[in-house]
Amino acid sequence: MFRTLFIQTWSWWAGGLGIGLTALGLAWFTGKKLGVTGGFVDACSLIAKESPKGGWKFYFILGLPLGGALATAGHWNWTFLFGQLDALTMGSFLGKFIWLFVGGLFVGYGARWAGGCVSGNSIMGISLGSKMSIVVTVAFLTAGILTAHLIFKLFGVA
Amino acid sequence: MALRKPINSIKKTSRKASTIKRSLPEGAVNPWFMGGFGLLFGFFLSKSQATDFDAMQDMFRLKSVQLWGVIGMAIFIVALGLLIFQWTKKPTLSGKALDWKPLQFHPERILGALVFGVGWALSGACPGTALTQIGEGKLMAIATVGGILAGVWLYRKYPQVEENDEQVC
Numbered sequence: 001m002f003r004t005l006f007i008q009t010w011s012w013w014a015g016g017l018g019i020g021l022t023a024l025g026l027a028w029f030t031g032k033k034l035g036v037t038g039g040f041v042d043a044c045s046l047i048a049k050e051s052p053k054g055g056w057k058f059y060f061i062l063g064l065p066l067g068g069a070l071a072t073a074g075h076w077n078w079t080f081l082f083g084q085l086d087a088l089t090m091g092s093f094l095g096k097f098i099w100l101f102v103g104g105l106f107v108g109y110g111a112r113w114a115g116g117c118v119s120g121n122s123i124m125g126i127s128l129g130s131k132m133s134i135v136v137t138v139a140f141l142t143a144g145i146l147t148a149h150l151i152f153k154l155f156g157v158a
Numbered sequence: 159m160a161l162r163k164p165i166n167s168i169k170k171t172s173r174k175a176s177t178i179k180r181s182l183p184e185g186a187v188n189p190w191f192m193g194g195f196g197l198l199f200g201f202f203l204s205k206s207q208a209t210d211f212d213a214m215q216d217m218f219r220l221k222s223v224q225l226w227g228v229i230g231m232a233i234f235i236v237a238l239g240l241l242i243f244q245w246t247k248k249p250t251l252s253g254k255a256l257d258w259k260p261l262q263f264h265p266e267r268i269l270g271a272l273v274f275g276v277g278w279a280l281s282g283a284c285p286g287t288a289l290t291q292i293g294e295g296k297l298m299a300i301a302t303v304g305g306i307l308a309g310v311w312l313y314r315k316y317p318q319v320e321e322n323d324e325q326v327c
Binding site for chain 2: 011017018020027029039043044048056057059060063065066068069076080082083085098099100105108109114115116119126130140144145147148149
């Protein structure tokens with residue numbers, strides 16, 4: 001039980017079930033739509049000293065790191081390693097930092113432009129049968145598949 | 159003088175907290191409750207391996223079914239649950255309808271989605287998993303989160319789609 005909760009990762013159906021039930025619980029208890037990008041929008045509003053539009057989303061995203069810490073509590077350790085990205089950038093700290101920052105920049109700008117990220121568009125939007133969300137999700141995945149194949153070809157990492 | 163300093167600093171922090179509270183819209187939900195849902199979401203993202211750069215690349219490179227299954231399962235569960243809520247004629251605990259509508263159709267959003275997809279593959283993270291990664295101790299994700307904040311900030315300055323529907327994820 002301890003290993004399952006605080007160390008090991010789960011198979012796809014258990015993880016997806018948990019994510020789905022969390023989103024459903026949020027909808028049932030509060031009537032709100034799960035969405036992470038809105039939290040970043042609220043954070044920007046707070047930085048600009050304006051009142052945030054959603055408000056609650058800012059508190060929601062504050063919980064995310066805590067969840068990550070809890071899920072890995074049994075073997076928690078801080079690290080600057082980042083999986084295969086170390087091979088892709090030949091272990092350069094600055095290279096990794098710029099790589100991830102640029103990736104994040106695309107993610108942030110694109111998520112707002114697309115009207116939401118994976119949680120808002122793909123999970124909640126498709127569940128409601130929104131045509132826009134289905135098209136957006138197909139575009140997310142197409143661009144992701146092409147980019148990932150290109151990266152690993154260009155940088156010669158198998 | 160020595161006494162005054164800590165009192166001032168306490169005042170400052172409490173003022174900050176109250177501005178955040180005051181700037182919340184009316185009827186806002188309990189911060190701890192919403193933070194709890196965030197915690198659960200982060201926990202399950204982590205358990206799903208969605209916070210693993212390599213797992214994300216394996217999804218995009220079609221090497222593993224793990225994250226395809228996670229996304230598919232989540233959509234299935236939410237769709238099924240929302241249908242059941244509708245059948246029971248009680249879509250939420252309070253009995254009110256859900257607080258959101260489906261996204262309106264703007265073809266320009268496809269371009270934004272392509273930009274997002276490129277970033278998703280580059281960083282191996284979406285906004286939710288990047289924050290969760292920091293909690294897992296993967297400190298490089300601070301760069302990703304910084305980038306996302308910068309991107310969202312940029313969109314404030316240069317928006318692309320008219321937001322007449324206020325339901326933005």
